Amino acid sequence: MKGTPQTALLTGGTSGIGKAVAKKLAKTGVKLYLSYRDPDKAQAFIDELKALSGNEHIYGLECDLGSLSSVADMANQFLAREEPLDLLINNAGILGQKNRTVSKDGYEMTLAVNYLSTYLLTIKLLPAIRRGAPAKIINVISLFYQSITHEDFPKVIKDFNATEKYDPYRQYALSKLAIFYLTIELSKKLKSELISVNALHPGMVFTRMSKNMSFFSRLRLKLFRTGDWSSPEQAAEKYLHLCSLPQADNVTGRLFSDNHLCEPTPIALNQAYSKTMLDLSHDLVRDYL
Numbered sequence: 001m002k003g004t005p006q007t008a009l010l011t012g013g014t015s016g017i018g019k020a021v022a023k024k025l026a027k028t029g030v031k032l033y034l035s036y037r038d039p040d041k042a043q044a045f046i047d048e049l050k051a052l053s054g055n056e057h058i059y060g061l062e063c064d065l066g067s068l069s070s071v072a073d074m075a076n077q078f079l080a081r082e083e084p085l086d087l088l089i090n091n092a093g094i095l096g097q098k099n100r101t102v103s104k105d106g107y108e109m110t111l112a113v114n115y116l117s118t119y120l121l122t123i124k125l126l127p128a129i130r131r132g133a134p135a136k137i138i139n140v141i142s143l144f145y146q147s148i149t150h151e152d153f154p155k156v157i158k159d160f161n162a163t164e165k166y167d168p169y170r171q172y173a174l175s176k177l178a179i180f181y182l183t184i185e186l187s188k189k190l191k192s193e194l195i196s197v198n199a200l201h202p203g204m205v206f207t208r209m210s211k212n213m214s215f216f217s218r219l220r221l222k223l224f225r226t227g228d229w230s231s232p233e234q235a236a237e238k239y240l241h242l243c244s245l246p247q248a249d250n251v252t253g254r255l256f257s258d259n260h261l262c263e264p265t266p267i268a269l270n271q272a273y274s275k276t277m278l279d280l281s282h283d284l285v286r287d288y289l
């Protein structure tokens, strides 16, 4: 792989697309940190990865992304190593929980796991990422973010915790839109420090996430041109493509879909909405920064 990273941290690397990405990354020889929530499953997978790749530098970091204190603990653990980090892939995510549940901190679970944890982890890890520069941050989103319209946004942000109305797909779309706002904001802040921040839509991929969807939900996603179905291995290639882009190309703050740059829709570029979302996020995670 061109531009091979030295040290990478991947969230959600023990299932689905992340698992396929971990296998490909391990083979590059990178020092790889995988965040996990199930210690037995993670240990078995790390052993498998080592055997498969011959790479001995694969480590697990326990973290429940539905708990801000757990996210902060993982980030602090990594920072305590004083290691540079030149690739962070925020991949973990959930979709379609039929009933509203809340995180340890009382936030709606989809928003908490997909977005608040990404926000907190990325900001906390910045000292290590700065040490690792030139470095890359890859945030995994979904083109389904487009289902939030300009008319919806004020209502959705007012009820971000979904206490008045719970729609799992709305929460998913909001979490992915929010990650895109974070992507753009951080890209501006970090550009001069040779740290790129890009968003990736992996297409529609056969994983546990897609298996849990009803026919109607699949149709709903399809309406937003979310791409053709592929395997986790095919989707993982798209991650590796982004990892291999030369830093000198100065591509940052952009959205990738199917290995191509993709034009974000106006709502994703709305600066007022972005500021509202990021100010809110900062307040929600403030105690753990």
Ligand SMILES: NC(=O)c1ccc[n+]([C@@H]2O[C@H](COP(=O)([O-])OP(=O)(O)OC[C@H]3O[C@@H](n4cnc5c(N)ncnc54)[C@H](OP(=O)(O)O)[C@@H]3O)[C@@H](O)[C@H]2O)c1
Residues within 6 Å of the ligand: 011, 012, 013, 014, 015, 016, 017, 018, 036, 037, 038, 063, 064, 065, 066, 090, 091, 092, 093, 094, 113, 140, 141, 142, 143, 201, 202, 203, 204, 205, 206, 207, 208, 209, 210
């Ligand atoms: N599949 C698609 O069609 C599709 C389309 C567009 C975007 N995406 C995005 O691609 C990314 C990967 O999705 P996927 O399809 O691979 O999903 P998946 O197979 O369900 O894997 C999700 C990963 O997130 C981890 N995770 C979930 N909740 C967690 C928590 N509370 N704490 C720690 N880890 C947690 C899971 O850990 P465990 O291994 O312990 O379960 C798993 O590794 C997501 O961001 C998703 O939104 C997927």
